[in-house]
Amino acid sequence: MFIRPCYRRKSGKRHAYWALVESYRTERGPRQRVVAYVGQLDRRGRLGVQWAAQEWETRWRQAQFLDDAAPEWVEVDARRVRTENSRDFGGPWLGLELVRELGLDAFLERAIGAGREDVPWPQMGLALVLARLCAPSSELQIAEHFYRQSALEDLLGIPAEKVMVLVRTINDDRLYRALDALLPHKEALEKHLAERLGTLFRLEYDLLLYDVTSTHFEGEAAGNPLAQRGYSRDHRSDCKQVCIALVVARGGMPLGYEVFAGNRTDVTTLPEIVATMERRYGQAGRIWVVDRGMVSEANRGFLAAGGRRYIMGTPRAMLKAYEARLLDKDWHEIREGLEVKRCPAPGGEETFVLCRSRDRREKEKAMHARFEARLEAGLTRLTADGARRRRAVSAVERQVGRLLERNQRAAGLFRVRVQPGADGHVQVQWEKDERWRAWAELSEGCYLLRSNVADWSAEDLWQAYIQLTDAEAAFRIQKSDLQIRPIWHQKEERVRAHILVCFLAYVLWKTLGQLCRRAGLGEEPRRVFAELAKIRTVDVVLPTRTGVTIRKRCVTRPTDHQAILLQRLGLHLPSHTRLTKM
Numbered sequence: 264m265f266i267r268p269c270y271r272r273k274s275g276k277r278h279a280y281w282a283l284v285e286s287y288r289t290e291r292g293p294r295q296r297v298v299a300y301v302g303q304l305d306r307r308g309r310l311g312v313q314w315a316a317q318e319w320e321t322r323w324r325q326a327q328f329l330d331d332a333a334p335e336w337v338e339v340d341a342r343r344v345r346t347e348n349s350r351d352f353g354g355p356w357l358g359l360e361l362v363r364e365l366g367l368d369a370f371l372e373r374a375i376g377a378g379r380e381d382v383p384w385p386q387m388g389l390a391l392v393l394a395r396l397c398a399p400s401s402e403l404q405i406a407e408h409f410y411r412q413s414a415l416e417d418l419l420g421i422p423a424e425k426v427m428v429l430v431r432t433i434n435d436d437r438l439y440r441a442l443d444a445l446l447p448h449k450e451a452l453e454k455h456l457a458e459r460l461g462t463l464f465r466l467e468y469d470l471l472l473y474d475v476t477s478t479h480f481e482g483e484a485a486g487n488p489l490a491q492r493g494y495s496r497d498h499r500s501d502c503k504q505v506c507i508a509l510v511v512a513r514g515g516m517p518l519g520y521e522v523f524a525g526n527r528t529d530v531t532t533l534p535e536i537v538a539t540m541e542r543r544y545g546q547a548g549r550i551w552v553v554d555r556g557m558v559s560e561a562n563r564g565f566l567a568a569g570g571r572r573y574i575m576g577t578p579r580a581m582l583k584a585y586e587a588r589l590l591d592k593d594w595h596e597i598r599e600g601l602e603v604k605r606c607p608a609p610g611g612e613e614t615f616v617l618c619r620s621r622d623r624r625e626k627e628k629a630m631h632a633r634f635e636a637r638l639e640a641g642l643t644r645l646t647a648d649g650a651r652r653r654r655a656v657s658a659v660e661r662q663v664g665r666l667l668e669r670n671q672r673a674a675g676l677f678r679v680r681v682q683p684g685a686d687g688h689v690q691v692q693w694e695k696d697e698r699w700r701a702w703a704e705l706s707e708g709c710y711l712l713r714s715n716v717a718d719w720s721a722e723d724l725w726q727a728y729i730q731l732t733d734a735e736a737a738f739r740i741q742k743s744d745l746q747i748r749p750i751w752h753q754k755e756e757r758v759r760a761h762i763l764v765c766f767l768a769y770v771l772w773k774t775l776g777q778l779c780r781r782a783g784l785g786e787e788p789r790r791v792f793a794e795l796a797k798i799r800t801v802d803v804v805l806p807t808r809t810g811v812t813i814r815k816r817c818v819t820r821p822t823d824h825q826a827i828l829l830q831r832l833g834l835h836l837p838s839h840t841r842l843t844k845m
Contacts (some may be wrong), residue, residue: 265286266282268280269300279303282297282298282299284296284484286296298841299814299815300811301813304810306755328421330831337809338805338807338808339805342807346802347448347804350799350800351412351799352819353627353797354796355804356798357775358396358771359389360834361771361774361775365459365642365675367389367456367767370455371384371385371389371445371448374452375388381425387421387437388441388445389419390405390410390421390441390443391405391438391764392414392771394413395745395764395765395767396772398798399745399768402438405438406426410423410426411423411426417816417841424625442763444758446756446762450543453518453519456517456767457517457518457519460657460773460777463777464777466516468549468732469550470513470550470727471510471512472513472731473509473553474734475508475532475556475733476507476738476742477495477497477504477505478504479749479750480750480751480753481502482753483753484503486754489525489755489758490504490524491505491524491526496738497748503525506523506525506527506532507520507747508521508522508532509734512791513733514733514773515618515737517766519539521535522534530558535561536645537569541618549572550576550716551575551729551732553574553576553731554578554731555575558576572716573715574714574716574728575728579710581701581711585617585711587614588604588606588617589619590705591604599621600620603616604721605616605720611717616711616714616724619709622708623711624707624708625708626708631672632678638667640750642679642693645662645666646692646693649684654687654688654689655689656689659689659691663679667679675696678693678694679691712724740769741769745768746774753839775791775792783831794824794825794828800817800818800840801817803816803817816840816841817838818836818837818840820838
């Protein structure tokens with residue numbers, strides 16, 4: 264260590280301020296970093312600081328956090344003690360602990376490597392992932408606000424100035440180029456994380472849950488072939504979108520994902536996803552669980568022909584074939600409000616499972632009643648309007664069609680006839696089909712599963728199928744907590760990289776969830792993360808008797824609640840961090 268002057272011109276005069284600087288070696292050559300700013304010093308003060316630096320240089324090099332430093336006793340002017348530069352510490356620090364638990368930092372160092380760049384791409388990639396976990400926002404927001412307001416500067420060792428300048432120049436947009444550096448390693452990242460998660464939490468990956476969602480764009484994305492209009496789960500049919508296909512294991516533990524064009528139908532994605540996962544992880548011993556949106560005879564044949572096992576939902580129309588079985592009394596209650604019944608198919612190659620849920624029945628019953636009331640009110644208005652004024656029959660028929668389309672849940676109940684009346688008026692006549700109502704009441708709350716897993720009970724098959732809610736929960740986390748939507752990027756590769764960063768942040772989220780579960784803190788990491796994210800760092804400025812100003816970057820002491828969480832999770836919170844800059 265050594266001291267170095269920093270010159271500043273003030274009131275027309277040049278003043279010298281002194282900084283304690285450490286020199287260290289990296290793979291890219293020697294580097295220097297400021298340990299502390301000590302203000303103005305005379306010759307005697309400089310010699311004292313230099314002597315102290317030489318004595319403790321070895322200790323400074325051994326650790327980033329200074330919890331084990333020996334006591335240093337100085338006389339401080341208590342009236343001038345102050346704190347400065349309060350920053351968010353808990354969230355980024357916890358995220359970095361999760362990164363190290365997964366070996367993600369070491370993987371990026373190996374995969375991307377070190378070049379001649381001033382700021383390493385692995386660290387910039389980690390900055391993007393940690394920012395997505397802690398405060399999801401755009402790269403511009405990260406550079407101009409989040410990075411400077413958080414402790415990432417100290418944790419990653421990248422000064423804020425090297426991030427701030429990135430979005431202000433055309434040829435040095437390093438945050439965006441960090442996305443480009445991450446994307447080529449997507450498949451290797453997924454394999455590494457799946458293996459690491461399996462080792463940490465003893466995951467078997469025997470049950471693969473598959474679902475598809477969509478996320479929309481802001482902007483036209485004219486040059487991106489993936490950006491297309493299609494069925495929007497975000498209810499933003501006015502925007503272009505991409506589809507994201509996600510494969511998770513039990514508990515929503517991520518295995519991999521793929522990105523498809525926004526107009527791709529769900530049913531066409533299954534063979535491609537199955538082939539991709541089998542090429543990456545193998546086929547033996549896996550059971551695919553898919554919702555009825557992926558089901559077709561072609562897909563079922565594809566799974567069966569390859570010797571794959573599956574559990575899938577079925578279109579509601581198939582339930583009609585089991586109307587007689589719905590009336591039987593041999594239901595098996597597996598929990599309060601839920602009954603199942605196993606129905607072997609002819610030939611014995613498949614098993615069908617009838618399921619009846621009380622909560623689902625009440626929900627569907629309320630929906631039928633609501634849509635029936637809407638349709639009845641709408642048809643009554645059209646009847647009165649046709650009798651009051653002259654209308655074209657075709658125009659009224661279109662109105663009836665739109666009304667039925669908006670209320671499809673009860674559309675089958677109504678039989679509607681539109682015919683011309685006297686003097687140019689239109690007659691709208693309708694009646695209710697009570698046979699449809701009887702079937703609706705019988706089938707409310709019922710659904711049908713099919714599977715070629717022969718050695719499982721009806722309860723086991725239902726338990727496996729219902730875990731598709733874990734895949735749905737994964738999408739909710741990415742859309743709400745990690746804010747994968749909307750997508751502001753326009754280029755295809757940047758869009759793919761943005762989704763990859765969100766996927767990596769989701770892996771950190773689920774890792775924290777598993778650690779919480781193992782520590783007896785439940786399976787919801789949201790509250791744990793929010794509580795620990797309140798921990799901050801502050802610069803404590805201590806003017807001393809000798810005229811030297813000591814600056815320490817301290818971590819706030821955890822509350823009793825935070826200390827309990829840290830203890831249960833097995834995490835050790837440092838009391839100080841290395842001072843990267845003032």
